[in-house]
Amino acid sequence: MKIVFTTAIVVIVLLAHSISQAAAEPKSSAGRDLYTQYCSSCHGLNLQGGNAKSLVDKVWQFGDSRRQIIKNTKFGLPHLGMPAYEKTLTDLQITQILDYLKEAESYYAVVKPGTPDQLKTLDYNINVEIFASGLEVPWSIDFPDSRSVLITERPGRLRLVTDGKLDARPIANTPKVLNEGQGGLMDVAINPEYAQNGWIYLAYSHALEKSGQKRPPAMTRIVRGRIKDHTWTDQQVIYEAPHDTYRTTRIHYGCRIVFDRDGTLYFGIGDRGIMQQAQQFDLPNGKIHRINRDGTVPKDNPFVKKSEALPTIYTYGNRNPQGLAIHPATGQLWQTEHGPLGGDELNLMLPGVNYGWPVITYGKNYNGTIISELEEKSGMAQPIWYWTPSIAVCGLDFCRGEMFKKWKNHLLVGALKYEQVSLLDIKDNRVLHEEVILKNAGRVRDVACGPDGAIYVVLNSPDIVLRLTPMQK
Ligand code: HEC
Numbered sequence: 001m002k003i004v005f006t007t008a009i010v011v012i013v014l015l016a017h018s019i020s021q022a023a024a025e026p027k028s029s030a031g032r033d034l035y036t037q038y039c040s041s042c043h044g045l046n047l048q049g050g051n052a053k054s055l056v057d058k059v060w061q062f063g064d065s066r067r068q069i070i071k072n073t074k075f076g077l078p079h080l081g082m083p084a085y086e087k088t089l090t091d092l093q094i095t096q097i098l099d100y101l102k103e104a105e106s107y108y109a110v111v112k113p114g115t116p117d118q119l120k121t122l123d124y125n126i127n128v129e130i131f132a133s134g135l136e137v138p139w140s141i142d143f144p145d146s147r148s149v150l151i152t153e154r155p156g157r158l159r160l161v162t163d164g165k166l167d168a169r170p171i172a173n174t175p176k177v178l179n180e181g182q183g184g185l186m187d188v189a190i191n192p193e194y195a196q197n198g199w200i201y202l203a204y205s206h207a208l209e210k211s212g213q214k215r216p217p218a219m220t221r222i223v224r225g226r227i228k229d230h231t232w233t234d235q236q237v238i239y240e241a242p243h244d245t246y247r248t249t250r251i252h253y254g255c256r257i258v259f260d261r262d263g264t265l266y267f268g269i270g271d272r273g274i275m276q277q278a279q280q281f282d283l284p285n286g287k288i289h290r291i292n293r294d295g296t297v298p299k300d301n302p303f304v305k306k307s308e309a310l311p312t313i314y315t316y317g318n319r320n321p322q323g324l325a326i327h328p329a330t331g332q333l334w335q336t337e338h339g340p341l342g343g344d345e346l347n348l349m350l351p352g353v354n355y356g357w358p359v360i361t362y363g364k365n366y367n368g369t370i371i372s373e374l375e376e377k378s379g380m381a382q383p384i385w386y387w388t389p390s391i392a393v394c395g396l397d398f399c400r401g402e403m404f405k406k407w408k409n410h411l412l413v414g415a416l417k418y419e420q421v422s423l424l425d426i427k428d429n430r431v432l433h434e435e436v437i438l439k440n441a442g443r444v445r446d447v448a449c450g451p452d453g454a455i456y457v458v459l460n461s462p463d464i465v466l467r468l469t470p471m472q473k
Helices: 002-023 029-038 066-075 091-107 275-279
Strands: 118-120 125-132 138-142 148-153 157-162 185-190 200-207 218-228 231-240 257-259 264-269 287-292 313-316 321-326 333-337 344-349 385-387 393-398 411-415 420-427 430-439 443-449 455-460 465-470
Touching: 029 091, 066 091, 125 148, 125 157, 138 185, 138 455, 148 185, 157 185, 185 257, 218 264, 231 287, 257 321, 264 321, 264 333, 321 411, 333 393, 344 393, 344 411, 411 443, 411 455, 420 443, 430 465
Parallel strands: 138 443, 321 393, 393 443
Antiparallel strands: 118 125, 125 465, 138 148, 148 157, 185 200, 200 218, 218 231, 257 264, 264 287, 287 313, 321 333, 333 344, 344 385, 393 411, 411 420, 420 430, 443 455, 455 465
């Protein structure tokens, strides 16, 4: 008897439900009901937040694209208490919730908070100024001398800032880049002896233009040149991969360049989307490379005697390196790379070492399936630190100089997806502490400590460069 009674109630409730649905505005009503049922207990009945943040404040701490929001709902953020809805909701239902959130956002005319002008951290209160604006997908920043700053824009422009003023004209005659997917003009790096020799290095995606090919294959290429009369001159190709290794994929190019004190330089090339190739010695992708500053191969590179190996390879098993920096005190090479879903890594790079991708990883495929059961294996290095879910680590630099004295040799780590700059305190190759010092001001493409000791943050959306300096206390 009791059973029959409850069933009757369920039927009535379902009926009422479908009637109310028919009466409400057509598009988002399904999403609103799902939101109320599954999300409102934490994110607020009226979308205002509560046990968790509001989802209509235009602040997406963990990724603002539709794809990322869907992913965060599907797989959750377990370490923060955001449940995974993979088993409860279908992809369609999650999309309906998202449509509802987007409609509410525009209904309430929510605007994204602007650039903060101050930050509070444990050690410093910080002034934030917009150092450069009017850029398009700025990618990298470096400092030829105390007055000038160079900034790359991914579509293929090199921009000069002199005494804080951005020149409206890009540097003329820079190399033609393949501006597609994740490719374009990427890193700019100033030779440490720039004052004597004027060399500036650029990394970009270089396409092989063969006639009749719709989708030319491409690979990361490094050139150096000088700037005279606002024009790129004296160009020399410093690294070009064998042409049969060029790929038609448009992702995972790498690429940062960093100079070692011993006269060599390092740069990374991502796996170009073909993960197994990171373990192959005869291919340049999925590796960190080491070359002399003129492009020749150092005799003491780890694989010069291995006949099938490319002699420039320094490390392998690297998925998509996005940050490289030399520790100011130890001279060691540090690296960040993008993992798949989860498993962004901070690594200490040692010659000849296998960093394991894709044999070992802390990440999963973006569709949630397993890449590898293994998180560790003998003969493969473990990261010093990793981020799950992945924050989309990007530029990397150590703090130097007197301006942020308490942060001397601390590591700055930028992140695209989580829109943040993390500060890592590292001792004896271990991370003692992580503090997020900038959050939600935009996607962080690069971070750099300038010659003045200030922290420069290269942002995408908005496409600006911030300059951070400590406030006098
Ligand atoms: C048990 C509580 C809980 C429930 C229920 C819940 N969430 Fe969350 N959610 C969280 C927490 C905690 C976070 C982490 C951020 C914070 O503290 O607000 C989060 C974060 C998120 C984020 C990332 C936000 C950002 O800024 O990038 C999304 C997207 C999200 N939730 C969507 C949903 C959706 C959609 C539902 C319903 C299907 C849902 N959540 C249900 C607790 C919850």
